[in-house]
Amino acid sequence: MNTILPPIYSLNYSNSYNLRSASVDFLSTVFSKVFKDMYESAQTSSLIPKTPAEKWFNQMLIEEYTRAICKYNLKPLVNQIEKALLTTSRETTAVERK
Secondary structure: OOOOOOOOOOOOOOOOOOHHHHHHHHHHHHHHHHHHHHHHHOOOOOOOOOOHHHHHHHHHHHHHHHHHHHHHOOHHHHHHHHHHHHHHHHHHHHHHHO
16 A cells, blocks of 8 residues: 655754755755765775665765754854845845836
């Protein structure tokens, strides 16, 4: 029997998802790609092969660490992205009003 699974929503994305959260998510997406590429390029031993679960866990861990780094340690960069998005949204709404 096919069951339809409900969509998964993170507890971080409640009703308080705002422009700041979007800026942190955008920045963490960019940095997590860089960190994942760095992690995959590191030399590994073939003596103990990695399981798919371990690979998945490491990817998830990199994403969560990157989000924490962006949220707490890269505040100036997050502020710049937030300001740029806010400026762009204001210009867009000003054009829509005309």
